[in-house]
Amino acid sequence: MLSDLIYQIALTHVPHIGDVHAKALVHIYGDAQSIFKAKKKELDCIEGIGTVRAKSIKDFTDFSIAEAEIKFIEKYKISPLFLTDDHYPKRLLNCYDSPALLYYRGHANLNNSKIISIVGTRNNSDYGKLVCEKFIEDLQSENVLIVSGLAFGIDTIAHKAALKNNSQTVAVLAHGLDRIYPQQNKTLARHITEQGGLLTEFKSNTNPDKQNFPKRNRIVAGMCDAVIVIESSKKGGSLITAELGNGYNKDVFAIPGRINDSKSEGCNYLIKNNKAALINSADDFLEMMNWKQMPKSSAKKQRELFIELTPDEKIVVDILQQRESIQIDELYFKSGLSSSAVATALLMLEMQNVVLSLPGKVYKLA
Numbered sequence: 001m002l003s004d005l006i007y008q009i010a011l012t013h014v015p016h017i018g019d020v021h022a023k024a025l026v027h028i029y030g031d032a033q034s035i036f037k038a039k040k041k042e043l044d045c046i047e048g049i050g051t052v053r054a055k056s057i058k059d060f061t062d063f064s065i066a067e068a069e070i071k072f073i074e075k076y077k078i079s080p081l082f083l084t085d086d087h088y089p090k091r092l093l094n095c096y097d098s099p100a101l102l103y104y105r106g107h108a109n110l111n112n113s114k115i116i117s118i119v120g121t122r123n124n125s126d127y128g129k130l131v132c133e134k135f136i137e138d139l140q141s142e143n144v145l146i147v148s149g150l151a152f153g154i155d156t157i158a159h160k161a162a163l164k165n166n167s168q169t170v171a172v173l174a175h176g177l178d179r180i181y182p183q184q185n186k187t188l189a190r191h192i193t194e195q196g197g198l199l200t201e202f203k204s205n206t207n208p209d210k211q212n213f214p215k216r217n218r219i220v221a222g223m224c225d226a227v228i229v230i231e232s233s234k235k236g237g238s239l240i241t242a243e244l245g246n247g248y249n250k251d252v253f254a255i256p257g258r259i260n261d262s263k264s265e266g267c268n269y270l271i272k273n274n275k276a277a278l279i280n281s282a283d284d285f286l287e288m289m290n291w292k293q294m295p296k297s298s299a300k301k302q303r304e305l306f307i308e309l310t311p312d313e314k315i316v317v318d319i320l321q322q323r324e325s326i327q328i329d330e331l332y333f334k335s336g337l338s339s340s341a342v343a344t345a346l347l348m349l350e351m352q353n354v355v356l357s358l359p360g361k362v363y364k365l366a
Contacts, residue, residue, distance in 0.1 A: 005073075007032035008082045009066035009203070012101050016056045022100035023083060024048060031084065036060070065203075072204045078177055079104045090333045091115070095222035095248050099201035102219075103177055106197015108168040110223065112145040113330070114291060117224040117245075119217075119238040120154025120231045125263050128231035129157050131255055135230070136161035138282035142291060145196075147172060147224055149216060150185055154230050154238075159188060163195055172219045173200040174212035181208040217241040225327060225360065226251040226289060229276060232266030239266045242276060251360055252276040253285060289360035290325065307352055312337055312345040317365070320355065325364040 011022050011032045025035045028046065035043075036057060043054035073080055081088045081102040089110040092098040104110070118136075120128060132154055136146060146162040148155040150171035162169035171192050173181070177200060180186045189198060201219065202212065217240050221227055227245035229252070232238035245252045254276035257264020270276035279285045286292045309317060315335050320326060326334075332342055346363060349355035356366045 004031060004033060004082075005070060005080055006063055006066045007036055008080065008101055009069050010060065010063050011035060012099075012201075012203075013062070013065050014056050014060045016053045019097050019100050021048060021053060023098070026083060026100070032082070069203050072178065073103070076105065076177065081110075087111070089223040091224065091329045092219065092222045094329055094332065094339065095218065097218060098222055099219065102199060102201055103203070104197055104199050105177055106170065106193050106199075108145055108170050108196040110145075110170065110197075110199070111333075112143070112168070113327075114143060115145045115147060115224040117147040117220045117227045117241070118154065118158040119148060119220065119227065119229055119241045120158075121233060121236055121238065121263055121266075122151055122153035122155075123263065124153045124157065124231050125261070127257070128154060128255075128263065132157045132230050133161045135228075135255075135282050135285075136167065137165050139286075140165040140167060142286065144291075145170060147220055149174070149220055150180075150182075150189065150192075150198075152182060152184075156185060156188065158230075159192055163191055166195075169196040171196070171198050172216050172223075173198060173202070173208075174216035175208040176200065176202045176204040176206040178204040179207075213237060214240060218244050221245040221250060222248050224250065225329070226253060226285070228252075228279075228285070229254040229267050229270060231255070231257065231263045233262055234265045234269050236266050239270065242270055246275055249361075251289065253279045253288070255279065287359075290358040290362045291360070307354070310345070310348070312341050313349055316342065316345045316349065317354065320363065320365045323364075325358060325362050328361040328363065331363065 029035050029038060040054050040058045043049055043057060044051055081104055083100050146158055146167055146169040148158045148171060150173060159169050159171060169192055175181055177198060180189045221241045221244035227242055227250055229238050229242050242252050254267040254270045256271060256278055257267055271278045277288060319334050332339055335342055346355060350357060353366050356364050
């Protein structure tokens with residue numbers, strides 16, 4: 001496994017090989033080591049790779065970078081999560097540009113059944129603080145993992161509120177795990193590690209440079225079920241995260257604010273342009289996501305289906321028979337089918353009144 005990790009880390013440092021290329025290569029070869037051992041002529045012929053990228057892979061020899069990072073990982077008990085690992089955030093796999101490798105320090109389940117990302121302005125108002133704290137307090141009993149970016153303002157408030165309400169929270173960082181930015185959140189980061197986790201795609205000794213924050217935001221948007229914007233200017237980074245969420249087919253929500261308040265301008269813009277659904281409370285959100293807790297049945301429902309199912313449809317139905325309802329990303333993961341195969345099966349099952357589609361991309365048997 002140590003040998004695999006060296007190649008996994010090295011793959012993220014090969015010039016001209018980005019996350020999209022890395023994922024495509026892993027899909028073909030199965031693991032990072034096999035990519036480095038493939039013949040150049042073979043790599044040349046892969047669509048999207050070509051001569052330049054194939055040469056970059058074959059010419060790469062600086063494995064000392066990976067070896068140094070492994071020493072850091074071992075010293076600080078960090079978990080490297082390659083895209084083929086079981087603990088890699090599965091929702092991210094459905095994002096075309098998801099990181100090939102993540103570094104994680106913490107205990108929270110990154111594949112929790114309910115994950116939300118809360119983002120907002122660094123210069124929040126008292127209104128934004130109260131709304132954020134109340135929202136998270138009202139989610140306390142729902143076992144929701146709260147994700148944010150550890151920035152000043154709404155991010156910090158969200159993390160602190162999650163800790164206060166004994167909810168797990170994960171901070172996604174725009175730098176390596178050997179430092180914390182902003183430094184004022186160092187103590188908060190330690191508490192987050194104890195009751196959640198710190199997650200990043202950046203190796204140690206990586207500074208929080210400006211270009212890293214949009215990359216951080218795509219993880220915040222991609223690893224959740226829903227993105228919630230609480231106060232943002234029209235040009236705020238939170239709007240970038242919301243746009244990314246829409247691009248990843250996530251549910252996006254925004255808290256409305258006063259029309260003359262610059263801190264609410266971004267939220268109002270998202271709502272006005274149908275880029276986010278308006279919510280006033282956690283109750284609104286839970287209802288729209290179909291996450292309200294249902295009374296547990298004393299016995300499993302037994303359903304007899306008197307129709308012929310295709311093999312793909314049978315896989316989907318078998319999974320749904322074990323659950324009251326299931327979110328689309330988890331269905332992709334559990335089925336082992338391609339996203340297009342699952343979409344086709346669900347469409348046919350809906351047409352035959354076997355499956356119901358619910359808000360929040362949730363499905364259940366009819």
